[in-house]
Amino acid sequence: MLYGRGTEQDQIHRMLIRAGDGASCALVIHGEAGIGKTALLEYAAGLAGPGRVLRTVGIESEMELAFGGLHQLLWPVSNYRDQLPEPQAAALNAAFGLSGEAVRDRFSLGTAVLTTLSQAAGSGPLLCLIDDSQWLDQASLDALTFAARRLHTEGVVMLFAVRDGVPGGQITGLPQLLLHGLDPSAVDALLTDRVAALSPYTRDQIVEQAQGNPLALLELPAALTAEQRAGQLNPVTLPAGLSTPSSRIQETFREQIRRxxxxxxxxxxxxxxxxxxxxxxxxxxxxxxxxxxxxxxxxxxxxxxxxxxxxxxxxxxxxxxxxxxxxxxxxxxxxxxxxxxxxxxxxxxxxxxxxxxxxxxxxTTGADEAVAAEMVGVAQRAGGRQGTASASAAYERAAQLTADSAGRARLLAAAAFTSAEAGQFHRTAALTDHINAVALDPGMLADFARVRAIVELDRGSPGQAARILLECADRISSSADLAPVLTEAVQTAQSSGDRQLMADVAARLPDSPEYAMARAMTGPLDAVRDTMGHSQAGEGEAGFAERILAGTYDQLFADHGTALDTAIACVRDCRAQDMVGWLHTALHLLAETQLSLGLYEEARTAATEGLAVAEQFGRRHRETYLRATLATLAALQGEQERCVGLSEATLDYADAHGIELAAAHAHRALGLLDLGLGDAGNALTHLEAARSRVGHPTLAAFLLPDLVEAAIRAGQRERAAEPVALLAQWAQAAHQPAALALSRRCQAVTGPEDEAEQHFTAALHLHDAGTTQPFERARTELLYGEWLRRERRRTDARSHLRTALETFEKLGAQPWTSRARTELQASGETVDPDSRPNALLGRLSPQEREVVRLAATGATNRQIATQLFLSPRTVGHHLYRAFPKLGITTRTELPQLLRQDR
CATH class of the missing domain: 1.10.10 (Arc Repressor Mutant, subunit A)
Structure with missing residues (x-):
């Protein structure tokens, strides 16, 4: 029987009832030792019934044994491994040590856990109990929380019990239930029912010391003699000088052990x-x-x-x-x-x-090279199975057992690298603070510099990250080792918004063709760019850093087609080679290029996955950029509440951590939202704020067309002059049709009236000559049509306004659709209400749209589940809810519906 936990019991009971109807949920129950967490888990197990409960318990002495907790939980249902898609089955077999292979894809492992639980729940609701989660090995905890965050309609309930005050026990991104001490009535009932008679004095002392902790209420009296129970209680008999009930209980246990x-x-x-x-x-x-x-x-x-x-x-x-x-x-x-x-x-x-x-x-208390060597073996075996947190702990212990200072530095560096891979950035920071970088060889120094930069980004200092990278670069002679360090220096300097720092980075870049891209982004705008999109990327992660850099710069210099090809290849290679540390960055690049090309649903999928990956591994810096990307998408499609929420979240973190470029993207999203809604004054305020946060002209190019239009529509023509000139300079440097088209459009709305039509027609020809950017082309058509209507050329205006309206409707750009419809009506044309496919797709939730898009390609539920890190049952649920909204009854109708949208 539980005392004083009626509310908590009701919550768990409701969760299990919903699971019986197919819903899933997870809950983290936390509180001090003895507060009743395990008792609540046992209550849940009693409700679930025999055969419907999976359990695992964290064991402090086994925290460094990778995947031990996961094995304990899933082994009773391991027969479902044979039904998993091949990548998931391979990942689970590797985690269980059945294949001798490494866990090459941690996302496949997390999805394998989710799919296994979903299959096990096929015959009825399933309860998973994870007790003492603070002592679960990190690899298991990552896989289980990955699955828990993606529960939806599997009929699975996951309950985590976590003791407060224990390092590493925090679980984020899931609902939390904090257990407090029992109220006086529950305390009285527990003592009356469970504890032999106590004198009033002794009872009062027990109640005071226990502070409502159920275990303390039971254990403190158990340590007393009959005389003490009767009231002959010396004030020092109970461990009253200790700070918490759990410490008092522990002292009581120590006394029992001493006897x-x-x-x-x-x-x-x-x-x-x-x-x-x-x-x-x-x-x-x-x-x-x-x-x-x-x-x-x-x-x-x-x-x-x-x-x-x-x-x-x-x-x-x-x-x-x-x-x-x-x-x-x-x-x-x-x-x-x-x-x-x-x-x-x-x-x-x-x-x-x-x-x-x-x-x-x-x-072992002192240095012992033989034991240190054994710990290195432990680390290598753990790392081979992708138990990176366990590997990090083993490398750190090996360092402590090593007398040689150079060897200790190398082992601490290895501990730092693997802790960063595990997403334990606070631990990474502590480790890197104790590394003597002078003792590292150049190859390891390059890795150390990049890890240290991650730490500084997490601490909120991208500028300091760039400076550390530059300092380490001075000691690296190998071009293969130097490239990723300088790449990170460029990107961190950009994030800082510090113009002088960018100039310092530019001055440090070697004067060779492969660094032309980096110079163009940090040095003068007219820097040579003849190797853009053609970096000589090497193999492995060093070459991958250069590929990401090349794709980013192709995107910023308006070569969106090349950027898309690079991004797709980078995401593919990240998955194939388990480069988890790069996946969120590659997905961010992919989302940005898709956004530019009008592939909005694809962009939403990539950005959402990238955000989930960044959150999973604690990459808060990249999370900030991905939220800004999703905010921009929301702005384009008129999702006002979502845009504001994402933008404010981005600004809160960016402002606190000095990430100026991310803040600029968030302000740009808010400006674009206001511009679409017709509030040019507010749009101009946000866009000028965005411009002020960007430290280099090239990085500002993405917002300049919006800034020019906002200034013109707000009647502030003079505030458009500098952005127009800068945009023209950028377009000439980029020398891409898409960039030149934007420049000519802005000249059309700011230049002399007798030159406007020439600029508009040139802009449309340039749009057609380059990679398709449907949204930007439609904006040019809209502005041209508005100008023609003002010139009383209504018939000419209608064709351009009609084209703009059709494109905005296809894109689901609701504010812009409304503006184009209003302009077209003002030109004298009768406009029917929007009935295009995207009006229907707009009725779907973001997750439903992603599932529908993939189902239209012919992907099965299992294939969709693998790609979106969902369970097949959740995919089926999304389709079940989407079909009535779309007015269809089978998935075979989806391809035709979406083809109309192209």
């Missing part, structure tokens, strides 16, 4: 040092201390441990902690050595090699 016989304490210390529950291992290790199975009886009688035929477990994690902390240092070291020896006797360097190495490391 046990010495052999019993020795065996408990061995069990606490390993905490795997392996009774046979504990017995073999305990022989070193002369202890046997019978010596566990006092602990069992005191209900400190639970014994089965081959397993030993502590009744509560606090008992294990109290046991371990109660042991003197020498005894703890001896316990770990005994466990290592016992594992060595059983398996040599076989299946328990990692556990044995960790115990050896725990038994």
């Amino acid at each position: 046990l016989p010495e052999p019993t304490r020795a065996m408990l210390l061995v069990a606490a040092a390993d905490d795997s529950g392996d009774l046979d291992l504990v017995l073999r290790a305990s022989t070193r201390f002369g202890a046997t199975l019978e010596d566990l009886e006092p602990a069992e009688h005191a209900t400190l441990i639970l014994l089965t035929e081959n397993a030993l477990s502590f009744r509560h994690p606090l008992i294990r902690s109290a046991t371990y902390q109660n042991g003197a240092l020498a005894r703890r070291l001896a316990a770990h050595r005994a466990l290592a020896d016992a594992l060595d006797e059983e398996s040599g360097v076989g299946k328990h090699a990692d556990r044995r190495a960790w115990h050896l490391a725990a038994a």
